[in-house]
Amino acid sequence: xxxxSYLGKRKPVEAAAAAGFQAxxxxxxxxxxxxxxxxxxxxxxxFKKAEERKEEEEAPxxxxxxxxxxxxxxIDKDDLxxxxxxxxxxxxxxxxxxxxxxxxxxxxxxxxxxxxxxELKRAKSELERLNEENKQLKNMLxxxxxxxxxxxxxxxxxxxxxxSHRVLAGAPPPGHEQLGVDPAEKSDQHQxxxxxxxxxxxxxxxxxxxxxxxxxxxxxxxxxxxxPSHTDAACMPPPAMDYCTAGGKGKDVMPLPAFDHHxxxxxxxxxxxxEDPPPLHMPQGWLPxxxxxxxxxxxxxxxxxxxxxxxxxxxSVRARSEAAMISDGCQWRKYGQKMAKGNPCPRxxxxxxxxxxxxxxxxxxxxxxxxxxxxxxxxxxxNHPLPPAAMPMASTTAAAASMLLSGSMPSADGxxxxxxxxxxxxxxxxxxxxxxxxxxxxxxxxxxxxxxxxPPPPSPxxxxxxxxxxxxxxxxxxxxLYDPSRPPAVQAAAADEGAGAAADTVxxxxxxxxxxxxxxxxxxxxxxxxxxSSSGSGAGGSSGTTxxxxxxSSGGDSGRDDKTREQDS
DNA sequence: CGCATTTGACCGGCGC
DNA sequence: GCGCCGGTCAAATGCG
Numbered sequence: 001x002x003x004x005s006y007l008g009k010r011k012p013v014e015a016a017a018a019a020g021f022q023a024x025x026x027x028x029x030x031x032x033x034x035x036x037x038x039x040x041x042x043x044x045x046x047f048k049k050a051e052e053r054k055e056e057e058e059a060p061x062x063x064x065x066x067x068x069x070x071x072x073x074x075i076d077k078d079d080l081x082x083x084x085x086x087x088x089x090x091x092x093x094x095x096x097x098x099x100x101x102x103x104x105x106x107x108x109x110x111x112x113x114x115x116x117x118x119e120l121k122r123a124k125s126e127l128e129r130l131n132e133e134n135k136q137l138k139n140m141l142x143x144x145x146x147x148x149x150x151x152x153x154x155x156x157x158x159x160x161x162x163x164s165h166r167v168l169a170g171a172p173p174p175g176h177e178q179l180g181v182d183p184a185e186k187s188d189q190h191q192x193x194x195x196x197x198x199x200x201x202x203x204x205x206x207x208x209x210x211x212x213x214x215x216x217x218x219x220x221x222x223x224x225x226x227x228p229s230h231t232d233a234a235c236m237p238p239p240a241m242d243y244c245t246a247g248g249k250g251k252d253v254m255p256l257p258a259f260d261h262h263x264x265x266x267x268x269x270x271x272x273x274x275e276d277p278p279p280l281h282m283p284q285g286w287l288p289x290x291x292x293x294x295x296x297x298x299x300x301x302x303x304x305x306x307x308x309x310x311x312x313x314x315x316s317v318r319a320r321s322e323a324a325m326i327s328d329g330c331q332w333r334k335y336g337q338k339m340a341k342g343n344p345c346p347r348x349x350x351x352x353x354x355x356x357x358x359x360x361x362x363x364x365x366x367x368x369x370x371x372x373x374x375x376x377x378x379x380x381x382x383n384h385p386l387p388p389a390a391m392p393m394a395s396t397t398a399a400a401a402s403m404l405l406s407g408s409m410p411s412a413d414g415x416x417x418x419x420x421x422x423x424x425x426x427x428x429x430x431x432x433x434x435x436x437x438x439x440x441x442x443x444x445x446x447x448x449x450x451x452x453x454x455p456p457p458p459s460p461x462x463x464x465x466x467x468x469x470x471x472x473x474x475x476x477x478x479x480x481l482y483d484p485s486r487p488p489a490v491q492a493a494a495a496d497e498g499a500g501a502a503a504d505t506v507x508x509x510x511x512x513x514x515x516x517x518x519x520x521x522x523x524x525x526x527x528x529x530x531x532x533s534s535s536g537s538g539a540g541g542s543s544g545t546t547x548x549x550x551x552x553s554s555g556g557d558s559g560r561d562d563k564t565r566e567q568d569s
Numbered sequence: 570c571g572c573a574t575t576t577g578a579c580c581g582g583c584g585c
Numbered sequence: 586g587c588g589c590c591g592g593t594c595a596a597a598t599g600c601g
Contacts, residue, residue, distance in 0.1 A: 334573075334574060335592095335594080335595095336575090338591070341590065347592095349592070361592095
């Protein structure tokens with residue numbers, strides 16, 4: 001009955017051929033290339049961390065258990081027994097441990113003092129030995145750390161050189177690679193179906209081939225850190241979403257800024273004939289199966305795993321909004337709603353309906369801790385041109401995703417590699433409090449926290465930020481955002497005022513753009529779009545989708561669950 | 570009537 | 586193997 005309305009009830013083959021996946025694959029490859037370079041860093045980081053942990057464990061021994069504190073030897077020996085046991089058990093079995101027992105026995109039984117002294121001597125010598133050992137370990141650790149730092153610096157330098165080389169060499173004219181396919185690259189990108197978090201090292205082997213996301217991100221990071229004049233095309237953040245892939249099919253594509261040309265470049269430089277952007281008229285459809293599966297279909301086989309892994313990269317945008325949903329200019333269709341564990345507010349699932357078969361989805365959910373915060377998680381890549389109103393958010397999330405894919409590699413233990421963080425900081429030097437990368441999430445997720453809005457300070461580099469930024473609360477596109485200074489009642493009233501969707505939605509891109517802390521690289525992207533096209537478009541209205549309000553508070557229509565759902569009649 | 574939303578059911582991954 | 590949970594499907598429902 002509703003088959004027609006659903007974009008996705010299609011055969012797997014058709015769905016798998018969607019352009020977005022191909023783009024995802026390409027981007028995945030780029031990310032993996034960079035991941036290769038990072039892999040070494042991460043591995044080193046892992047060992048470094050291990051060494052640090054070891055040192056932390058041993059440090060108390062070296063300090064508190066030192067020979068200078070002989071009068072407290074018995075106590076320190078206990079500490080030693082506990083702390084050192086892991087590392088020098090073998091030698092200490094017959095040493096201090098036994099001496100501890102002996103001390104206790106001798107003191108309690110009033111035994112021979114000579115024996116006690118002998119025990120103390122043995123303990124002393126043991127401590128001295130341990131101190132020596134600690135010193136040696138420290139020295140070793142110092143050397144390892146030094147080597148690690150130097151190597152890390154080399155990696156970063158290499159990345160920067162690569163990016164600068166690309167800039168100097170001059171990127172091919174935007175969009176000119178749409179038809180250009182490098183067979184070598186094409187083969188390369190398929191020969192390593194590594195997992196997204198893999199440590200395969202290809203970047204080091206082919207430094208110039210990795211003109212991918214990290215490259216562009218680094219380029220953007222340089223821009224943000226140095227020259228304000230770089231806020232234009234050269235510094236556009238690398239698109240993690242190929243918004244205009246479909247344009248290659250002769251579709252009516254809106255004029256694209258350089259950002260999207262980069263996207264074209266990135267897509268097509270690794271594209272192949274079998275990976276041409278799928279025509280929009282093709283039997284489109286959302287993947288009938290579970291998304292992460294990406295059932296094998298036409299095209300190169302390695303596409304599937306890469307697409308699947310890349311598909312899982314997410315960009316989460318946290319924006320303080322009184323509106324039900326953040327409008328990003330796209331058209332979304334709600335296909336599900338669930339109660340997420342630990343959050344009284346339901347999570348809504350949307351998929352992009354701007355083009356049939358667009359694989360992009362998003363989840364909208366209010367923060368459990370602060371219901372004024374709307375968390376929008378984007379996943380996937382648009383396979384169609386986007387309206388101007390959709391560009392800001394798309395570019396922002398794309399840049400964030402690229403940062404995630406290129407600069408953050410979750411480690412095996414679930415934490416972020418320090419090297420990765422280092423790289424991320426290098427990429428987004430001023431975004432430490434805005435963009436965070438989560439490896440604890442099921443999928444690699446970069447979170448853009450826009451809830452910490454601050455009054456725009458007198459910017460020393462106004463050219464880097466979108467012009468004419470309003471003061472608090474952030475308000476662009478004529479849409480209201482949550483204003484902490486206003487009473488909730490006023491907020492609610494304000495949410496109701498206005499016309500239709502425009503009042504129900506806010507533009508996260510507006511928030512992003514108005515955030516002075518947001519990386520200039522992202523702001524530059526937004527600037528190019530907001531300033532050019534989406535001005536006055538009213539991002540809320542641009543979304544032709546009626547958005548059901550999410551429970552803005554506990555008293556709202558929250559609490560809908562598939563199990564314990566209380567129908568809000 | 571067509572379309573979008575709602576919502577119960579279903580499925581697969583994952584942890585125990 | 587089982588249950589939990591996230592995610593999706595798809596029939597039912599609502600709305601213009």
